Amino acid sequence: MAVYTEVSDAALARLTQLYDIGPVTALKGIAEGVENSNYLLTTANRPYILTLYEKRVNPEDLPFFLGLMDHLAARGLTCPTPVRTRDGKLLVELEGRPAALVTFLDGVWLKSPEPRHCRAVGAAMATMHKAAAGFDIPRANALSLNGWRFYAGKLTGQADGIKPGMAALITSELSHLERHWPRTLPAGVIHADLFPNNVFFLGDRLSGLIDFYFACNDLLAYDIAIGLVAWCFTNDGQWDPASAAAFVEGYHAVRPLQPDERAALPLLMRGAALRFMLTRAYDWLHTADSALVKRLDPGEYFAKLTFLGGISQPEHLGLGA
Amino acid sequence: MAVYTEVSDAALARLTQLYDIGPVTALKGIAEGVENSNYLLTTANRPYILTLYEKRVNPEDLPFFLGLMDHLAARGLTCPTPVRTRDGKLLVELEGRPAALVTFLDGVWLKSPEPRHCRAVGAAMATMHKAAAGFDIPRANALSLNGWRFYAGKLTGQADGIKPGMAALITSELSHLERHWPRTLPAGVIHADLFPNNVFFLGDRLSGLIDFYFACNDLLAYDIAIGLVAWCFTNDGQWDPASAAAFVEGYHAVRPLQPDERAALPLLMRGAALRFMLTRAYDWLHTADSALVKRLDPGEYFAKLTFLGGISQPEHLGLGA
Numbered sequence: 171m172a173v174y175t176e177v178s179d180a181a182l183a184r185l186t187q188l189y190d191i192g193p194v195t196a197l198k199g200i201a202e203g204v205e206n207s208n209y210l211l212t213t214a215n216r217p218y219i220l221t222l223y224e225k226r227v228n229p230e231d232l233p234f235f236l237g238l239m240d241h242l243a244a245r246g247l248t249c250p251t252p253v254r255t256r257d258g259k260l261l262v263e264l265e266g267r268p269a270a271l272v273t274f275l276d277g278v279w280l281k282s283p284e285p286r287h288c289r290a291v292g293a294a295m296a297t298m299h300k301a302a303a304g305f306d307i308p309r310a311n312a313l314s315l316n317g318w319r320f321y322a323g324k325l326t327g328q329a330d331g332i333k334p335g336m337a338a339l340i341t342s343e344l345s346h347l348e349r350h351w352p353r354t355l356p357a358g359v360i361h362a363d364l365f366p367n368n369v370f371f372l373g374d375r376l377s378g379l380i381d382f383y384f385a386c387n388d389l390l391a392y393d394i395a396i397g398l399v400a401w402c403f404t405n406d407g408q409w410d411p412a413s414a415a416a417f418v419e420g421y422h423a424v425r426p427l428q429p430d431e432r433a434a435l436p437l438l439m440r441g442a443a444l445r446f447m448l449t450r451a452y453d454w455l456h457t458a459d460s461a462l463v464k465r466l467d468p469g470e471y472f473a474k475l476t477f478l479g480g481i482s483q484p485e486h487l488g489l490g491a
Numbered sequence: 492m493a494v495y496t497e498v499s500d501a502a503l504a505r506l507t508q509l510y511d512i513g514p515v516t517a518l519k520g521i522a523e524g525v526e527n528s529n530y531l532l533t534t535a536n537r538p539y540i541l542t543l544y545e546k547r548v549n550p551e552d553l554p555f556f557l558g559l560m561d562h563l564a565a566r567g568l569t570c571p572t573p574v575r576t577r578d579g580k581l582l583v584e585l586e587g588r589p590a591a592l593v594t595f596l597d598g599v600w601l602k603s604p605e606p607r608h609c610r611a612v613g614a615a616m617a618t619m620h621k622a623a624a625g626f627d628i629p630r631a632n633a634l635s636l637n638g639w640r641f642y643a644g645k646l647t648g649q650a651d652g653i654k655p656g657m658a659a660l661i662t663s664e665l666s667h668l669e670r671h672w673p674r675t676l677p678a679g680v681i682h683a684d685l686f687p688n689n690v691f692f693l694g695d696r697l698s699g700l701i702d703f704y705f706a707c708n709d710l711l712a713y714d715i716a717i718g719l720v721a722w723c724f725t726n727d728g729q730w731d732p733a734s735a736a737a738f739v740e741g742y743h744a745v746r747p748l749q750p751d752e753r754a755a756l757p758l759l760m761r762g763a764a765l766r767f768m769l770t771r772a773y774d775w776l777h778t779a780d781s782a783l784v785k786r787l788d789p790g791e792y793f794a795k796l797t798f799l800g801g802i803s804q805p806e807h808l809g810l811g812a
Contacts, residue, residue: 179603195597195693198531201520210519210531212597276516276533282500372516 175207175222175265188255188262189271191215202367205383207267210274217274219250222267227383229268234309235382236260236270238302238359245301247294248378250275277370277377281405285416288401290376291369292420295361295397298379299390300425302359311362311386313445315351318344321448325455332451333472343444343475351441352389352434360393361385365400391431394421395438398487399446399474407473411488418489432484439487440478447471496528496543496586509576509583510592512536523688526704528588531595538595540571543588548704550589555630556703557581557591559623559680566622568615569699571596598691598698602726606737609722611697612690613741616682616718619700620711621746623680632683632707634766636672639665642769646776653772654793664765664796672762673710673755681714682706686721712752715742716759719808720767720795728794732809739810753805760808761799768792 177185177197186194192213200208200219207222223232236252240260243251250272252260262269280287311317322340329336361368363384370377394417402414418435421427450468457465484490498506498518507515513534521529521540528543544553557573561581564572571593573581583590601608632638643661650657682689684705691698715738723735739756742748771789778786805811 176602179601182599193694194599196595196691197599199522200531201522210521274517278503278515278518280500281497370517373514 174224175267177209177220177222177265181264185220185262185264185271189253190256191218191253191271211271218253218271219274220264220269220271222264222269224267227268231309232261232268232270234307235385237307238305238382238385239272241305242298242301242382247298247301248275249298249382250378250380275370275378275380277372279367279369280371281366283366283401283413285410285412286374287371287376288413289416289420290371290374291364291397291401292394292417292422293424294369294376294379294420295364295393296421296424298361299358299393305359309386311360311388313362313384313386313449314388314392315348315441318347318441318444318448321452325448325451328455329451332454333469336447336451336468336472339472339475339479340444340448343440343479347437347441347444350437352391352430352437355389355391355431355434356428357387357389359385360388360390360396362388362393362396364393364397389438390425391427391434392438392441394418394427394431395435396442396445398435398489399439399442399471399478403474407470409477409487415488432489435484435489436478436481436487440475443471443475443478447475495545496588498530498541498543498586502585506541506583506585506592510574511577512539512574512592532592539574540593540595541585541590542593543585543590545588548589552630553582553589553591555628556706558628559626559703559706560593562626563619563622563703568619568622569596570619570703571699571701596691596699596701598693600688600690601692602687604687604722604734606731606733607695608692608697609734610737610741611692611695612685612718612722613715613738613743614745615690615697615700616685616714617742617745619682620679620714626680630707632681632709634683634705634770635709635713636669636762639668639762639765639769642773646769646772649776650772653775654790657768657772657789657793660793660796660800661765661769664761664800668758668762668765671758673712673751673758676710676712676752676755677749678708679711680706681709681711681717683709683714683717685714685718710755710759711746712748712755713759713762715739715748715752716756717763717766719756719810720760720763720792720799724795728791730798730808736809753810756805756810757799757802757808761796764792764796764799768796 194211194213196212198210200210205226206224209220211218211220239249240252242249253271322344329340368381369379397417398414402410402417404410447468450466454465454468481487513536515532515534517533519531521531526547527545530541532539532541560570561573563570574592643665650661689702690700718738719735723731723738725731768789771787775786775789802808
């Protein structure tokens with residue numbers, strides 16, 4: 171939830187000179203997304219999302235993010251399409267910040283997804299993985315093993331204050347994951363944040379994917395693992411094998427999983443749960459006094475990680491071949 | 492800036508049964524308005540605003556607010572029009588809160604209005620005052636003299652911590668205003684919060700008024716006074732007589748001001764400046780730890796009130812006949 175930067179009358183006027191979109195008929199701050207300032211911007215022709223990138227986004231990453239959306243949209247994936255300026259640019263400067271205009275995607279995100287939705291999300295993720303092939307800007311995943319070690323260090327002495335037992339869990343999981351993390355599975359561009367709020371549906375039909383601002387190069391199966399921890403626990407925290415099986419089946423139908431990818435899923439899911447526990451715990455400590463950011467509960471991922479730590483076989487999660 | 496209440500999948504489904512609007516194609520939290528949860532809700536046909544009323548709104552006031560918008564829209568004022576349910580209701584319950592659906596109004600609010608915009612706002616305010624005639628639900632202004640005394644009491648011992656000198660200014664202004672507040676000027680339904688963010692423009696054309704959630708019965712000239720303190724200081728705090736003259740001329744051209752109304756404007760403006768200083772100071776102290784509300788600076792109205800306290804004649808503000 172966030173609008174940090176206001177768009178002045180002069181900046182709005184300049185925007186309509188930069189882009190060939192006609193007069194702006196509405197501009198409203200959107201209370202979604204915690205990283206950037208997002209506006210619904212409408213013209214007589216259609217709605218757009220205007221994003222001003224705030225300080226948590228590295229400007230050097232923007233050609234990757236915008237180029238990826240452009241690449242995926244050109245290959246038929248329904249995702250926001252960056253709009254080019256009159257002189258062909260995807261990125262502009264507005265109010266002293268990098269900014270981009272992308273098309274508005276119809277759809278509503280699901281607060282209580284069911285297995286049929288998880289199947290559609292798995293299929294869409296696989297479609298994205300395949301469509302991203304050939305995209306040639308690299309971006310390392312800053313939130314993989316090395317990044318987890320970094321965040322763990324930042325939480326030293328404070329983790330147990332968030333949740334008793336969190337410090338020991340971080341230590342033991344990091345140690346286990348560093349010893350066993352796979353290195354040889356198929357890799358490519360992953361979304362890395364495909365949570366329910368980043369997937370839109372129109373009725374039961376998946377209408378598109380949004381928010382590629384964590385996308386990076388990593389193991390494709392790690393993206394599936396993120397999807398499983400994000401989609402396949404019920405809202406009251408129970409593991410739902412039917413949703414998980416549907417997610418993986420949906421994926422497999424579009425991009426068949428190798429046996430070693432499937433076998434690695436329980437471990438990769440522990441990594442995914444640790445990743446979100448760590449960043450949420452860090453944000454919990456560091457945005458306490460912020461007036462504009464809604465903090466996400468690290469305890470949710472503490473519970474998920476504790477559950478997953480006891481499981482090593484995909485069959486025990488309902489993920490057998 | 493606010494979305495407090497999330498709309499569940501089930502609540503959204505129920506909404507489309509209650510209203511004859513067709514399937515919902517998008518639902519996005521809007522980061523504007525500090526009182527309620529606002530969503531942009533679109534269908535294949537058109538956009539709407541869905542509002543869930545949070546605890547600062549007295550549910551007993553909702554028939555007034557929604558009835559007023561309905562009354563004004565029926566008389567040609569461009570303002571959000573409440574949509575009736577299939578069985579004719581303006582108000583529903585959603586997620587345990589009173590809720591309403593209103594039409595989406597095109598336009599953008601101005602961050603740096605100029606005199607020509609102020610003239611249009613004055614005219615629109617007068618049009619609203621005339622269109623509200625005949626609306627027969629009464630609502631007293633809780634934020635008039637008695638309300639100011641109440642808020643002043645809540646700030647005892649704390650006002651000078653916000654701004655040195657604020658406590659003495661409150662005491663002297665309240666005393667002066669209570670002795671001199673006019674009782675016999677024309678009264679009716681006023682907007683009572685017609686700030687720039689509540690007035691939309693398409694280019695230079697005023698396209699509508701929004702946010703009637705402070706509307707009430709009070710002196711019509713007090714509404715003008717609120718408009719003058721909200722619109723006619725520059726963004727760096729200087730009084731702008733040209734904007735003020737244009738505002739009043741725009742109003743006068745639609746509903747001619749009586750001489751005693753014009754003469755009362757300087758005093759009414761002191762009241763308006765005190766009102767916004769008090770409520771902002773109160774919110775400053777009481778929403779410090781809230782994660783979702785952007786606090787407005789009470790210091791802005793401390794400066795405006797200090798300036799206005801030295802002026803008794805409308806001519807000195809550029810408001811002569």
